[in-house]
Amino acid sequence: MMNDINAIYTIWLREMIRYLRDRMRIISSIAAAFFYLTIVAVGIGSFASVGNLDFRVFMAPGIVGITILFTSMFSGMSVIWDRQFGFLKEILVAPVSRTSIILGKLIGSATIALSNGLLVLILAIILVPLPITIGILPAIIFMILTSFAIVSIGLIIASRMRSMEGFQAVLSFLILPLFFLAGVFFPLDAVPDYLRVASMLDPLTYGVDGMRGSLIGTQYSHFPLLTDFGILLAFDIVMIIIASYLFNRTSV
Amino acid sequence: MYSIEIKDLKKNFGDFTAVDSINLQVKEGELFGLLGPNGAGKTTTLSMLSTILFSSSGTALVNGFDINKERIKVRKSIGIVFQDPSLDDELTAKENLDFHGRLYGMNKKLREEKITEVLSLVELTDKASLKVRAFSGGMKRRLEIARGLMHHPKILFLDEPTIGLDPQTRRNIWDYIQNLNKKEKITIILTTHYMEEADYLCDRIAIMDNGKIIDLDTSQNLKAKIGGDIITLHTSDPKKMEEILKNHSFISKATLVNDELKLDVKEGDKILPQIIKIANENGIEVKSVDLHKPTLEDVFIHLTGRKIREEEVSGKDRLKTSMRQMGWRRR
Numbered sequence: 001m002m003n004d005i006n007a008i009y010t011i012w013l014r015e016m017i018r019y020l021r022d023r024m025r026i027i028s029s030i031a032a033a034f035f036y037l038t039i040v041a042v043g044i045g046s047f048a049s050v051g052n053l054d055f056r057v058f059m060a061p062g063i064v065g066i067t068i069l070f071t072s073m074f075s076g077m078s079v080i081w082d083r084q085f086g087f088l089k090e091i092l093v094a095p096v097s098r099t100s101i102i103l104g105k106l107i108g109s110a111t112i113a114l115s116n117g118l119l120v121l122i123l124a125i126i127l128v129p130l131p132i133t134i135g136i137l138p139a140i141i142f143m144i145l146t147s148f149a150i151v152s153i154g155l156i157i158a159s160r161m162r163s164m165e166g167f168q169a170v171l172s173f174l175i176l177p178l179f180f181l182a183g184v185f186f187p188l189d190a191v192p193d194y195l196r197v198a199s200m201l202d203p204l205t206y207g208v209d210g211m212r213g214s215l216i217g218t219q220y221s222h223f224p225l226l227t228d229f230g231i232l233l234a235f236d237i238v239m240i241i242i243a244s245y246l247f248n249r250t251s252v
Numbered sequence: 253m254y255s256i257e258i259k260d261l262k263k264n265f266g267d268f269t270a271v272d273s274i275n276l277q278v279k280e281g282e283l284f285g286l287l288g289p290n291g292a293g294k295t296t297t298l299s300m301l302s303t304i305l306f307s308s309s310g311t312a313l314v315n316g317f318d319i320n321k322e323r324i325k326v327r328k329s330i331g332i333v334f335q336d337p338s339l340d341d342e343l344t345a346k347e348n349l350d351f352h353g354r355l356y357g358m359n360k361k362l363r364e365e366k367i368t369e370v371l372s373l374v375e376l377t378d379k380a381s382l383k384v385r386a387f388s389g390g391m392k393r394r395l396e397i398a399r400g401l402m403h404h405p406k407i408l409f410l411d412e413p414t415i416g417l418d419p420q421t422r423r424n425i426w427d428y429i430q431n432l433n434k435k436e437k438i439t440i441i442l443t444t445h446y447m448e449e450a451d452y453l454c455d456r457i458a459i460m461d462n463g464k465i466i467d468l469d470t471s472q473n474l475k476a477k478i479g480g481d482i483i484t485l486h487t488s489d490p491k492k493m494e495e496i497l498k499n500h501s502f503i504s505k506a507t508l509v510n511d512e513l514k515l516d517v518k519e520g521d522k523i524l525p526q527i528i529k530i531a532n533e534n535g536i537e538v539k540s541v542d543l544h545k546p547t548l549e550d551v552f553i554h555l556t557g558r559k560i561r562e563e564e565v566s567g568k569d570r571l572k573t574s575m576r577q578m579g580w581r582r583r
Contacts, residue, residue, distance in 0.1 A: 003357055010354040018342050086338035090399075093304055094355040095327040 007096035011104025012111065015078075019112045025074075026116065029067055033120040036063045037127050050187050053220065060124040061139070061211035062184030065204055067120045068113045068146050069182075073175060075109030076154025080167050102247040106151055106240065113147035114140075130215060138225065139214040145232040146207030150178075152239035153203075159246040182208045188222040206232045255280045255407050255439040256301065260310035263296050270296040272463035273310060278441060283433045285454030286443040287548065289560050293463040294443035295335060298411050301441075302332045315406055328356065331400030335411040335443075337392055341385040345376060345395050348384060349402055356403040363402075370398035374428060390421035397428060401438075408432065410442040414449060426453055445560060447548035459552060466555050471548060478546040478554050479504050481520030483527065485513040488537040496534055497527070507557055514553055516546075 019025065037060065045055030082088040091101055121139070124130045153174075161167045181195075182204035188196050199205045210228035213221030221228070256278040263271040271293040278284045286294045299305040301314055303323040312319045315329040339348050346367055353363035371377045374394035384392065393413065400408055413429065414422040430453060433440050444450050450457045451471045458468040467474060487493045490513050497506050497515065502523055504516040517523045520543045531538045552560045 006357060007355060010351060013354075014340070014343070014351055017347065018340075021342060085341070086334060086336045087340050089304070089334055089336075090338045090352070091355070093302055093327060093332055094352075095324045095357070096355055 003095075004097055004100040007094070007100040008104040008107065011091070011101060012108040015075075015105070015108025015112060019115075026119070029071055029116045030119055030123065032070070033063050033067050033123060034127075036066070037124060041128075044185065050220065053216070054128075056128045057130060057216055058187070058212070058220065059184060060128050060130050061215050062182065062208045063124065064117050064120050064139075064143065064211060065146060065182060065208040066179060066184060068117045068143060068207070069150055069175070069178060069204055071113040071116045072109060072147055072150035073154045073171060075105070075112065075151050076156075076158040076171075077164070077167060078109070079105065079155060079158040080161055080164055083162070084164065098248045099244050102155065102244050103240075106148065106155065106243065109151040109154070110144065110147035113151060114143055117143045117147070133215070135214040135216075137214075139211045142207050142210035142214060142228065142232070145210075145229070145236055146204065148236045149203045149207065149232060149239060152236065152243045155243045156239065156246055159243070159250045178202055178204050181205065183222065184208055187220070203232065203235050206235075253280050254278060254313075255282070256312060256314055256441065258297075258301075258310075258312040261297070261300060261307055261312055262309045263293075263300060263305065264308045269463050271300070271307075274460075274463075274465050276458055276465060276468060278439065281433070281437055281439055283429070283440045283453055283455045284442070285450040285457040286441070286460055287445070287447065287450040287454075287457050287552075287560075288443075288460035289445055289558075292445075292460040294445075294460055295411055296463075297460075298332075298409050298441070298443055302330060302409055303327055328403070329405055330407045330409060331403065331405035332409040333393075333396045333400045333411065333413060335415060337396070339384045339392060339396060339399075342383065344381050344383050345371070345387070346380040348395065349399055352399050352402050358403060366402050366404070370401050373401070373432075374398045388421075390417055390424065393417065393421075393425055394428065397425075397432075401432070401436075405438070407439045407441065410440060412444055413442055414444075414446065422449075429453060447552070447560065451548050457548070459548075459555065461552075461556050467551070474548065474551045475546045478516050478550060480518040481516075482544055482546050482550045483515040483517055483520055483524060484542040484544075485515065485527070485531075486511065486539040486541075487513065487531060488539065492534070493531065493536050496530060500530075502526070505554065507553055509553055509557070509559055514550065516550075516554065 037056065041056040041059040049055050050058045079088070125132060157170050158167060161170070181199045181202040183199055188199055206223065206228040209221045209223055210225055210232065213225045213228070218225060254277045258274055258276050260273045260275060261271060262269070262273045274297065286297065288294055296305065300307045301312055301319060303319055303326050306320060314326045317325040317329065319326055343351065349367045349370065350363055353366060358366065371380055374397055376391065376394060376398065379391065384395065387395065410429065414425050417425065426449070429440060432438050442453070454471065456468065456470050457474060458465045460466070485493065490508060490511050494506050494508050494513055497503050502517060507514045524541065524543055528538055549560055
């Protein structure tokens with residue numbers, strides 16, 4: 001047990017060192033969020049609003065969600081990277097359980113996604129401006145749950161992939177629907193039924209909805225916050241179990 | 253006391269048998285070599301011994317632990333250096349070692365002691381805080397050997413330790429390996445397809461081909477089995493020459509490899525003139541002649557009728573090499 005916690009921490013620590021050392025990764029995800037907030041949100045906001053709400057305020061929590069989506073998916077890629085450059089062997093031959101390895105990777109990647117998400121949240125508070133309320137705390141909980149959801153999806157795909165190209169092909173199939181269906185660009189109340197149903201299959205929807213409800217008021221979220229929370233939590237648990245199961249069976 | 257006891261170890265990949273029921277024992281403190289061409293099953297054997305792969309049947313005891321049942325105990329007691337680089341390029345040498353120490357459950361004090369010790373052993377102390385991406389191929393190899401020693405294993409596995417290195421670096425690595433074996437008393441098992449490497453380093457050598465161990469002995473004894481000398485002949489008609497020479501009692505064995513005729517003989521210097529005379533009598537032109545003491549290459553030819561590095565480099569190997577070069581250029 002002590003050994004496993006130690007292994008999880010070790011793998012997490014490596015992810016952190018690499019993250020802090022790779023400034024470009026941080027800058028590029030902040031830059032993308034900056035463009036969404038200052039171009040896309042302003043552009044759409046020039047002709048659309050949600051009730052009395054400035055569209056930029058409506059969209060800001062979604063942009064935090066998108067940042068988490070892209071950062072988290074990147075972590076799946078890091079497993080394939082480790083595999084291709086041989087480092088995965090060094091980890092897999094160590095006297096620690098596979099489950100602790102995947103948990104270390106998961107928590108490490110989720111921490112990175114969360115930290116990028118927090119940076120974008122701060123950016124949104126400065127730029128939009130998003131109001132500073134106690135709602136930031138539940139929003140952070142939703143950010144954590146969202147990070148774990150997407151990271152485990154990435155790791156599940158990565159456990160079955162050998163090449164970077166293959167992973168990117170699957171990703172482009174997956175990331176756009178997750179991205180567009182999450183209700184970042186439109187309120188779920190306003191769209192046709194079939195689109196709403198499709199959105200309900202996207203885990204990111206609940207993350208964005210929960211963040212929006214927490215940050216700008218529950219009248220703007222489609223589901224009650226507890227529903228968002230419950231569905232995301234259940235999704236996380238199932239996905240983490242699947243990811244550990246697959247990783248336990250993966251070979252080098 | 254044996255460090256490793258392999259019993260009927262077998263590994264199938266689908267219909268293909270990579271390792272075919274091998275048996276062998278490695279003594280404690282021995283420097284043992286698995287020699288054979290690419291695809292002989294050396295790496296697969298090593299992967300099973302180091303618990304990366306499960307065996308299809310049979311088993312082995314490594315430091316007394318069963319490789320299929322006591323995997324964590326096996327892992328704690330061995331160090332391994334893989335054929336392909338397995339360092340994190342973004343971390344420094346010290347961080348790579350520290351990561352390893354943590355994974356093996358070493359406390360901070362022990363890690364620091366060991367890092368200092370193993371870095372000085374492979375003479376990388378002054379490079380400790382440098383990112384690994386700045387390292388040359390030989391430095392990376394040395395760092396990997398150092399890492400394999402971090403947790404004080406009783407056995408060190410080295411998979412093709414000098415592949416892709418220049419001759420001088422290879423010499424250096426050989427010295428480190430011998431030093432570890434003699435001074436630190438670590439049992440070492442290495443795989444290689446370089447005859448001179450096995451010859452120079454190993455106490456005993458198992459020659460592998462097509463998943464089987466086809467011979468096992470000291471380098472000296474293996475070579476002694478052939479007899480005295482090897483004569484290599486290039487002639488205008490190698491087939492005819494082989495036919496003629498086969499019937500002569502002073503030739504122990506004649507093997508035709510491509511267009512070269514290899515002859516195992518007792519006293520080469522005395523027999524050589526006779527052979528040239530026979531060639532002349534039969535109207536065969538002798539283009540070149542070579543006479544040497546047998547090498548492990550000759551032993552392999554003697555046993556299999558093929559050269560050890562005859563096979564084309566496989567597509568996968570070529571890809572690996574080119575990827576490595578790409579990675580290298582990126583820096």
